[in-house]
Amino acid sequence: MYHNTENSAVAATQRKLKEMMNAGFIGRKKSNEGIFRYYLQTxxxxxxxxxxxxxxxPGHDRSFLNCSRYDRIVEKMIRDANEVDTKTGESIMLGRGALRRIKNGKFSDVDGILGVRIGKDTRMLKxxxxxxxxxVVGIAKYENANKRAKQFGTKLVVVGDNFTKKSLGITK
Structure with a gap:
């Protein structure tokens, strides 16, 4: 929620979060890792x-990156986003849930998108x-995601084990 901000911004965000929880807009629960997870109420x-x-x-939707850090897609996106934040500009991540709902599911064939905002411009990175x-399902999913990446002129990142990547002809 905070990333690189001043103390006043952190305090203001915490106040707003408390107001939203008191109004019944946001709920929270403690995960198995001892971290509080916040989610939208109805x-x-x-x-x-x-x-x-x-x-x-409403509820605990894993697809909005509000999930356990054991999801390999989320892990990779967070690592890449931190690299973008320190080198290029402000990163923007969209997970499965957001992608399912954008433009009537147009992006449901991918599991995540990483973009970057530089000034007023936004562009897709990965x-x-x-x-x-x-x-058969994995190959079809790979082909659809590859088409989507080519459509936007961006890099496709495949998360999978070495055998799967080798079988798909992916060397990296």
Whole structure:
């Protein structure tokens, strides 16, 4: 929530979060790792609907990067985003849930997108896809994600084991 900000911004964000929790817009629960996870309540979904271009859902939605750090896609996106934040500009990450809802599921064939904001310009840097096995479904998912990455002239990052990557012809 904070990243590189001043103490006053952190305090203001904490106050706003507390207000939203008291109003019933946001809930929280403690994960197995001892970290508090925040999520939208039903009232919060209605409150944010006018500000977002996808349909928010209440509850603990793993796809909005509000998940356990054991998800390999999320791990990779966070590492890449931190690199972007320190070198290029401000990173923007979209997970599975947001992508399912953007433009009526147009991006549901990928598991994540990393973009960067430099000044007023925003551009896509990487498209992520997780392939569990080199079976028919995995191959189709890879091909669709590859088409999507080429469409935007960006890099495709495949997250999977070495056998799967080798079977798909991916050397990196």
């Amino acid at each position: 009232a919060g979904c209605y409150a944010v609907a006018q500000y977002i271009n996808f349909e928010a859902t 498209v992520y896809v997780k392939i569990n096995a080199p079976d």
